[in-house]
Amino acid sequence: MSGGAVLVLGARSDIGLAIAHAFAAEGHAIQLAARNPGTLEPARTDLALRHGVEVTLHRFDALDPAGHETFLDSLPALPEIAVCTVGFMGDQAESETDMAAARLVMRSNFEGPAGILGLIANRFEARGSGTIVGISSVAGDRGRATNYVYGSAKAGFSAWLSGLRNRLAGTGIHVLTVKPGFVATAMTEGMDLPARLTAEPDAVGRAVLRAVRARRNVIYVKPVWWLVMAVIRAIPEAIFKKMRI
Amino acid sequence: MRLAGWGRYPVADCALSAPRDTAALAGLVAHGAPLIARGSGRAYGDSAMNRTHTVSMRHFDRMLGFDDDAGVLKAEAGVILGDVISALLPRGWFPAVTPGTKFVTLGGMAAANVHGKNHHLDGGISNFIDWVEVMGADGAITRASRRESSELFDWTMGGMGLTGVIVRLAMRLRRVETGWIRQQSLAAPDLDAAMAAFDAGRDAPYSVAWIDCLSTGARLGRSVVMLGEHAPLDRLPMRFRRIPFGPPPQRRRTVPFNAPGFALNRWTVSAFNALYYRLGTRRTGTAYVPWDSYFYPLDGVLGWNRIYGRRGFVQFQCVLPEAAAREGLRALLQTIAAAGQGSFLAVLKKMGADRGRFSFPMPGYTLALDFPVSDKVLKLMDELDRITLDHEGRFYLAKDARLSAETLHAADPRAGDFASMRRQTGAAAAFASLQSERLGL
Numbered sequence: 001m002s003g004g005a006v007l008v009l010g011a012r013s014d015i016g017l018a019i020a021h022a023f024a025a026e027g028h029a030i031q032l033a034a035r036n037p038g039t040l041e042p043a044r045t046d047l048a049l050r051h052g053v054e055v056t057l058h059r060f061d062a063l064d065p066a067g068h069e070t071f072l073d074s075l076p077a078l079p080e081i082a083v084c085t086v087g088f089m090g091d092q093a094e095s096e097t098d099m100a101a102a103r104l105v106m107r108s109n110f111e112g113p114a115g116i117l118g119l120i121a122n123r124f125e126a127r128g129s130g131t132i133v134g135i136s137s138v139a140g141d142r143g144r145a146t147n148y149v150y151g152s153a154k155a156g157f158s159a160w161l162s163g164l165r166n167r168l169a170g171t172g173i174h175v176l177t178v179k180p181g182f183v184a185t186a187m188t189e190g191m192d193l194p195a196r197l198t199a200e201p202d203a204v205g206r207a208v209l210r211a212v213r214a215r216r217n218v219i220y221v222k223p224v225w226w227l228v229m230a231v232i233r234a235i236p237e238a239i240f241k242k243m244r245i
Numbered sequence: 246m247r248l249a250g251w252g253r254y255p256v257a258d259c260a261l262s263a264p265r266d267t268a269a270l271a272g273l274v275a276h277g278a279p280l281i282a283r284g285s286g287r288a289y290g291d292s293a294m295n296r297t298h299t300v301s302m303r304h305f306d307r308m309l310g311f312d313d314d315a316g317v318l319k320a321e322a323g324v325i326l327g328d329v330i331s332a333l334l335p336r337g338w339f340p341a342v343t344p345g346t347k348f349v350t351l352g353g354m355a356a357a358n359v360h361g362k363n364h365h366l367d368g369g370i371s372n373f374i375d376w377v378e379v380m381g382a383d384g385a386i387t388r389a390s391r392r393e394s395s396e397l398f399d400w401t402m403g404g405m406g407l408t409g410v411i412v413r414l415a416m417r418l419r420r421v422e423t424g425w426i427r428q429q430s431l432a433a434p435d436l437d438a439a440m441a442a443f444d445a446g447r448d449a450p451y452s453v454a455w456i457d458c459l460s461t462g463a464r465l466g467r468s469v470v471m472l473g474e475h476a477p478l479d480r481l482p483m484r485f486r487r488i489p490f491g492p493p494p495q496r497r498r499t500v501p502f503n504a505p506g507f508a509l510n511r512w513t514v515s516a517f518n519a520l521y522y523r524l525g526t527r528r529t530g531t532a533y534v535p536w537d538s539y540f541y542p543l544d545g546v547l548g549w550n551r552i553y554g555r556r557g558f559v560q561f562q563c564v565l566p567e568a569a570a571r572e573g574l575r576a577l578l579q580t581i582a583a584a585g586q587g588s589f590l591a592v593l594k595k596m597g598a599d600r601g602r603f604s605f606p607m608p609g610y611t612l613a614l615d616f617p618v619s620d621k622v623l624k625l626m627d628e629l630d631r632i633t634l635d636h637e638g639r640f641y642l643a644k645d646a647r648l649s650a651e652t653l654h655a656a657d658p659r660a661g662d663f664a665s666m667r668r669q670t671g672a673a674a675a676f677a678s679l680q681s682e683r684l685g686l
Contacts, residue, residue: 046307050332186265 290646322352436466
């Protein structure tokens with residue numbers, strides 16, 4: 001067995017579990033963290049059986065910053081790699097009228113993930129090694145009418161990861177930003193997604209594994225998304241504001 | 246969406262959903278319109294297709310526990326057999342029964358009561374399934390085994406998903422010291438020699454024959470008979486002992502496009518067959534073969550089903566009872582050779598007894614071949630059905646895409662029992678496939 005432990009924050013998500021499988025298959029011990037870790041018991045058994053690695057479950061609430069230090073202290077070991085897949089899309093229309101709903105989306109996608117990864121980054125820095133993986137979103141590349149509350153929180157998270165990467169450059173700690181694009185998960189079930197732009201969670205898992213090993217900085221899981229977003233970003237605001245995409 | 250089985254025939258527009266848990270699955274069952282569960286889609290025909298309601302079991306893909314002493318795996322129905330091998334062979338366990346591909350789901354294996362090269366000694370997979378949990382028409386899950394709800398258990402093994410949706414099961418594996426198979430090949434110049442080789446090799450744990458279905462006359466039924474057993478560690482050649490569980494699964498090649506229709510014809514196939522037989526005679530003797538290429542030679546070529554071209558292919562598989570086997574096989578082979586419709590994959594195997602109220606196997610010989618779909622081939626298949634019927638044989642539903650209800654019910658009186666059981670239990674109103682509708686099940 002090779003490789004240190006991988007901590008997955010928000011492990012109940014399809015993407016979180018897929019990333020856990022990808023690293024477990026390479027012999028990494030896995031720490032799964034979620035609000036209700038008991039529900040991850042079958043996933044733990046499955047991961048351990050398939051890959052013969054140690055898998056532990058941990059209670060973690062991204063929206064409870066007061067508990068973050070205690071949570072980190074409770075881990076069997078400071079992980080080698082920390083992956084944050086915490087996120088919540090919410091409902092755009094609701095977020096426009098209900099401040100509490102909007103705030104939940106902003107906190108779940110920005111405040112929570114940045115808060116816990118910031119603490120982990122400090123511990124990695126003290127140790128002198130580690131990799132931080134933040135699952136952000138293409139929705140953060142430009143605000144659109146259909147999901148700008150979610151998108152703006154992801155934009156904040158992307159900028160935060162970029163700054164963290166800048167701060168830690170040269171310290172041996174690596175920061176990877178992942179923009180998955182459309183992924184066929186529970187979150188997107190029932191949406192009519194274009195097949196060529198949609199990745200399976202397994203593909204996200206493998207892409208993250210590859211990117212961590214190659215010490216990439218920012219990845220789009222399907223390369224075509226880089227092009228799509230480059231085009232979307234290049235549209236002048238005067239035109240963009242009238243578009244419905 | 247457009248769905249088909251492994252043979253890519255027939256193709257139909259099917260509404261496909263993929264529930265994430267048993268509650269969501271129960272919601273679909275309760276919805277009223279009949280549905281059918283679908284695993285990997287490796288049944289050849291329309292067994293796992295329903296136009297209005299096909300339910301993918303891909304989210305039921307977790308292994309739930311493994312008892313290292315008894316070798317019993319508990320798993321959800323959508324777990325892939327190949328993943329079981331990857332996880333458990335390094336610990337010294339191998340599936341007790343395996344079909345010719347490792348890409349099947351465990352639920353699909355139980356539903357078809359699949360058989361393997363050890364059927365003559367061990368029977369089908371049902372002999373190694375301790376229990377299944379089946380969601381019935383009312384959405385409730387029943388655990389069925391030989392002791393509790395044994396009727397349901399027996400109908401479910403080989404019941405093609407028509408007794409309910411298999412959601413979980415417990416499967417016993419076999420202890421092995423290595424992942425290598427000690428294989429013995431014998432060239433049999435004709436059908437009698439092939440059958441004699443099966444009889445002589447009756448104690449071999451595994452036996453199967455590749456059969457040349459285009460040769461006629463004195464060469465009718467010429468075969469390469471392959472016997473095998475799991476190699477114990479101390480018998481393994483020294484060079485393999487440092488990798489006792491064999492090399493990792495073979496590198497996959499992919500068939501990237503549909504072969505043109507003319508790629509397979511009487512001449513290319515008979516050239517291939519002659520070559521294969523010649524190699525067989527030359528390689529007669531003993532060899533050590535890794536598990537992956539022994540059990541799953543075609544899995545190495547992903548999408549090999551595309552080699553048959555755009556129209557897809559159909560498989561014919563029947564079993565003939567021991568007493569009628571020689572005459573029946575002769576008639577089948579003569580008809581196939583005369584039609585000149587060769588098949589790359591023609592397999593002959595001696596079977597033993599089996600359990601299950603509606604399972605395919607019986608003591609005798611099974612013959613399996615596939616053909617590219619054409620009007621001529623479909624006519625040939627009808628003729629093969631008739632010969633099978635005349636010799637009191639029966640048909641393997643996991644391979645079937647075109648059998649008629651009349652033929653099935655004439656060949657197998659159990660089909661009528663199965664259909665009336667389904668009406669009585671309410672399963673008929675809740676579970677149906679294109680195949681069950683076609684066959685009047």
